[in-house]
Amino acid sequence: MRIFKNAWFERFARKEKIPDTAIREAVERGAKGQIDADLGGGVLKQRVARPGGGKSKGYRTIILFRGGERAFFVYGFAKSSRANIGKDEEQQFKRMAKHVLALTDEQIAVLLARKQLTEVEGDGEEVSK
Numbered sequence: 001m002r003i004f005k006n007a008w009f010e011r012f013a014r015k016e017k018i019p020d021t022a023i024r025e026a027v028e029r030g031a032k033g034q035i036d037a038d039l040g041g042g043v044l045k046q047r048v049a050r051p052g053g054g055k056s057k058g059y060r061t062i063i064l065f066r067g068g069e070r071a072f073f074v075y076g077f078a079k080s081s082r083a084n085i086g087k088d089e090e091q092q093f094k095r096m097a098k099h100v101l102a103l104t105d106e107q108i109a110v111l112l113a114r115k116q117l118t119e120v121e122g123d124g125e126e127v128s129k
Contacts, residue, residue, distance in 0.1 A: 003120040009073045041094035064097040
C-alpha cells in the first residue's frame with residue numbers, strides 16, 4: 001500500500017515530530033479493520049500516538065483511504081487543542097476523497113514532483129492488506 005502526506009500534513013507532522021513509523025502503524029491498523037472512526041466516503045479518523053506517549057492523548061488524523069491501495073494523510077490535530085472536526089469539515093473531506101482517491105499514478109507523480117505530496121517510505125515491509 002502506498003501512503004502519502006499532503007503538504008499541510010507534512011508540515012504538521014514535522015512540527016509535532018510525528019514519525020513515519022506512527023503514520024504507517026495507523027494505516028496498518030486501518031487496513032486490518034481497526035478503524036477509530038469511519039466517516040464514510042473513504043474518510044477515516046485514526047489516532048496517532050504522541051512521541052513517547054499513547055494514542056488516547058495523542059493526535060487525531062484524517063486519512064483518505066482506499067483499502068489495499070492508497071492512504072492520504074490530509075489533516076491532523078492534537079486532542080488537547082480541539083475535540084473533533086465539524087460537520088462542514090467532514091463534508092469537505094468527503095468531497096476531497098472523491099477527487100484524491102481517483103488520482104491516477106501519473107497525477108500522483110506530478111503532485112510528488114511539485115512537493116504537494118510526499119510519500120511515506122516503507123521500512124522494507126509491505127503494509128498489511
